[in-house]
Amino acid sequence: MNEDEAFEYAKSTLKEERITPYHPHEFEAVNSVESCINCGLCLSHCPVVAAVGIDRFSGPRSIAVELSRSPPEFWSTAEIVYLCTGCGTCREVCPKNVDIPEVVNLIRARIFEHRRDLVPKGLYMVREILTKYNLAFEPWEDKAEKAESRDMRLERLGLPFVQDKNLDKAEVLFYPGCQAEERAQEVREAAKVILDYFDVDYTLLDEMSCCGLPARLIGDNETARSLAEQLKEKVMRLGTKTVVTTCAGCTSNLSDISHNYDWGIPTIHILEFLVEEIGLERMRKAMDKPPELTEVHVTVHDPCHLIKHTSRQIMEHALNILRALPSVRVSESEAYDSCCGGGGLVAYHASDVANAVVKENMKAIQKTGADRLVTPCPLCTAQIESNLFKAGSSVEVDDLTVFIAQRLPKKR
Numbered sequence: 001m002n003e004d005e006a007f008e009y010a011k012s013t014l015k016e017e018r019i020t021p022y023h024p025h026e027f028e029a030v031n032s033v034e035s036c037i038n039c040g041l042c043l044s045h046c047p048v049v050a051a052v053g054i055d056r057f058s059g060p061r062s063i064a065v066e067l068s069r070s071p072p073e074f075w076s077t078a079e080i081v082y083l084c085t086g087c088g089t090c091r092e093v094c095p096k097n098v099d100i101p102e103v104v105n106l107i108r109a110r111i112f113e114h115r116r117d118l119v120p121k122g123l124y125m126v127r128e129i130l131t132k133y134n135l136a137f138e139p140w141e142d143k144a145e146k147a148e149s150r151d152m153r154l155e156r157l158g159l160p161f162v163q164d165k166n167l168d169k170a171e172v173l174f175y176p177g178c179q180a181e182e183r184a185q186e187v188r189e190a191a192k193v194i195l196d197y198f199d200v201d202y203t204l205l206d207e208m209s210c211c212g213l214p215a216r217l218i219g220d221n222e223t224a225r226s227l228a229e230q231l232k233e234k235v236m237r238l239g240t241k242t243v244v245t246t247c248a249g250c251t252s253n254l255s256d257i258s259h260n261y262d263w264g265i266p267t268i269h270i271l272e273f274l275v276e277e278i279g280l281e282r283m284r285k286a287m288d289k290p291p292e293l294t295e296v297h298v299t300v301h302d303p304c305h306l307i308k309h310t311s312r313q314i315m316e317h318a319l320n321i322l323r324a325l326p327s328v329r330v331s332e333s334e335a336y337d338s339c340c341g342g343g344g345l346v347a348y349h350a351s352d353v354a355n356a357v358v359k360e361n362m363k364a365i366q367k368t369g370a371d372r373l374v375t376p377c378p379l380c381t382a383q384i385e386s387n388l389f390k391a392g393s394s395v396e397v398d399d400l401t402v403f404i405a406q407r408l409p410k411k412r
């Protein structure tokens with residue numbers, strides 16, 4: 001009996017008691033809780049606690065404690081765990097490396113398995129779409145309308161259209177993620193402009209499917225596993241050496257999946273690809289004759305899934321690229337690395353909490369005096385943009401992939 005079979009057997013014997021044993025993959029996170037010294041650092045840094053107060057969200061330290069509860073007490077944790085945005089700040093500041101975001105996923109998975117009635121209704125909508133379409137967003141019904149919307153966006157942004165590439169084999173798989181595939185199409189198109197400009201041997205998937213992060217956040221590990229396996233098969237068939245994404249969540253989730261399912265293929269964000277594979281020197285040369293754009297004063301938002309789940313180095317790359325772009329002035333926001341509230345699927349059932357979390361960000365963005373905020377994640381872009389718009393702010397928001405593509409000269 002291998003590890004997975006042993007786990008499934010133990011699970012089936014405990015089903016009636018509504019207990020799910022820990023999978024060997026979960027041991028590290030579970031054991032990390034034991035080392036908590038109750039210092040409270042996580043609590044004082046948690047953006048949800050800061051935004052809505054401890055009465056509404058009891059915070060990361062209490063989540064660690066919840067793990068020691070037993071059913072039926074355990075189910076009361078549902079009121080807390082679905083309000084965590086999964087930003088990873090608590091894990092980053094914890095002196096004992098307690099992995100609260102992973103503990104949250106683990107608790108959500110048990111609630112989903114045994115007490116689905118406690119899963120917030122908004123998350124069922126996401127699951128329904130995921131299981132029906134293998135995407136986190138309902139796809140456009142009318143493909144002609146989708147193309148029309150894409151073309152309008154490209155025209156507004158001054159970006160050329162590059163044909164999709166669907167090759168049988170390619171060095172690089174460009175994986176846009178569900179948001180850029182079905183909603184923020186300009187991000188997907190901008191990445192193609194960049195990859196095409198630098199003659200990268202890349203392909204798209206002939207049929208996009210979700211990386212499974214939303215399923216994991218709902219607690220539906222079975223759907224997450226099935227999506228990961230589908231994706232692995234597609235990636236292996238293409239013989240790609242690297243997966244390149246434009247989404248912070250996809251980058252961190254695909255890196256985890258690649259590790260857990262032995263893909264042996266790294267997933268990197270396009271910013272890493274630009275700096276580490278294309279090189280800043282080549283980029284600088286390309287920018288020698290940029291299109292005519294007026295000077296712009298920007299500030300940057302660092303997505304949690306990049307800096308707290310993957311590597312802070314990626315945003316160093318972002319700053320180096322911005323410094324290489326002509327006519328761009330960068331000012332640092334005091335809350336540059338603070339959660340935008342868009343993670344953990346919180347906005348799907350408690351938008352008041354998600355929108356309260358982004359407020360600190362918004363104040364800091366306004367304070368910089370920048371005309372524009374740039375961030376390398378379509379989900380952060382949507383969350384910050386809609387909140388700035390509602391607040392009547394004049395600050396525009398751009399996905400960083402789009403911002404870079406706009407500054408490349410036309411390819412001859």
Ligand code: SF4
Binds near residue numbers: 048085086
């Ligand atoms: S992951 Fe973020 S939101 Fe969740 S408990 Fe930790 S600091 Fe708070």
Ligand code: SF4
Binds near residue numbers: 036
């Ligand atoms: S920061 Fe870490 S050690 Fe301190 S209370 Fe939070 S989980 Fe425990």
